[in-house]
Amino acid sequence: MPYHIKEHKDTYLIPLIEQEDGRLKRVENVGDIMFETRIPETDTGIQDEVTVDIYDQMQRNLRDADHLPTDHLVTVSQGVKKALEIGPGPGYFGLEWLKKTKETRLTGLEISPAMIRVATKNAASYQVSDRVTYQEGNALCMPFEDDSFDMVFSNGSLHEWEDAKAVFCEARRVVRPGGMILILDLRRDLSPDIYQYMYENCKPAEIRPGFTSSVQAAYTPEELQHLLSDSKLSGWQVFEHPFGLGIIGNK
Numbered sequence: 001m002p003y004h005i006k007e008h009k010d011t012y013l014i015p016l017i018e019q020e021d022g023r024l025k026r027v028e029n030v031g032d033i034m035f036e037t038r039i040p041e042t043d044t045g046i047q048d049e050v051t052v053d054i055y056d057q058m059q060r061n062l063r064d065a066d067h068l069p070t071d072h073l074v075t076v077s078q079g080v081k082k083a084l085e086i087g088p089g090p091g092y093f094g095l096e097w098l099k100k101t102k103e104t105r106l107t108g109l110e111i112s113p114a115m116i117r118v119a120t121k122n123a124a125s126y127q128v129s130d131r132v133t134y135q136e137g138n139a140l141c142m143p144f145e146d147d148s149f150d151m152v153f154s155n156g157s158l159h160e161w162e163d164a165k166a167v168f169c170e171a172r173r174v175v176r177p178g179g180m181i182l183i184l185d186l187r188r189d190l191s192p193d194i195y196q197y198m199y200e201n202c203k204p205a206e207i208r209p210g211f212t213s214s215v216q217a218a219y220t221p222e223e224l225q226h227l228l229s230d231s232k233l234s235g236w237q238v239f240e241h242p243f244g245l246g247i248i249g250n251k
Contacts, residue, residue, distance in 0.1 A: 035188050041160055041217035051210075052114040056090040056122075058207045063092045065201075069184060070096040073153060076182060076248070077101070080150040084109060084174060086139050086167070086183075087157025091119030091132075094153075098128045107149070108134040109142060139167045147176040158185035159217040165231040168247075172233060175251050181236070184246040186218040194242055221245050 062068055074097060077083065081104055085094040088108035098106055110116050116134045123129045137143045140163055152171040161167045171181050190198070195215065202211045219227070224238045224247060236249030 035216045039216040041213050054206050056118050059090050059092050061203050074100050083151040084149040086154035091122045093155045095126045106132045109137050142170045144174045148174045151180045153182040155184045168231050179251050181249050187245045188218040189220045
């Protein structure tokens with residue numbers, strides 16, 4: 001969902017969401033948790049062609065409805081020329097970033113060859129094939145040299161990582177000193193109203209069971225904070241908004 005993050009004391013917050021012309025714009029972020037226990041979803045990504053096509057349609061719908069937080073990515077990535085995206089899937093988040101920035105280059109690290117084929121096709125439709133490269137690999141052991149990127153970002157793949165702390169360490173390794181890391185994902189402690197809204201807006205409908213399992217596999221802010229504190233990474237912050245949460249930090 002689109003959102004604007006502002007600094008407030010030691011955390012990152014956003015305005016609440018409300019109804020505007022019949023469209024959900026603000027809702028109170030109540031603390032009712034949808035799923036008490038985290039149930040890991042997958043650590044191999046989406047591999048079969050049929051599900052990949054359905055997921056591509058869903059992500060395209062989110063893009064067309066302006067529900068990808070690309071504007072925030074553009075804002076925080078000022079001065080970034082070379083970025084790494086972890087788990088780009090069909091690629092729309094990173095491709096929108098490329099479209100809205102100049103003289104930028106993107107590498108997408110994706111575990112699913114089927115997703116890479118779709119993302120490569122989508123890059124061609126954006127006419128940015130010369131600025132993006134998709135590479136098959138596992139984020140647990142990234143095939144890149146130390147200090148290779150100005151920024152590392154990810155949207156919607158954290159809940160699938162087999163070992164989140166290991167990926168955090170790899171992200172820190174491959175970003176240059178002073179570079180930024182931004183990781184966005186779902187949250188498991190969605191309020192029932194927000195969960196129902198997001199579920200009903202997952203289109204095509206065939207993807208809705210996957211949305212539910214993704215929410216069940218997501219973290220709460222407290223769980224993410226514990227992972228960070230246990231990973232010996234300093235200066236990273238967990239921020240939250242009604243539809244999800246994220247981590248932001250610099251090397």
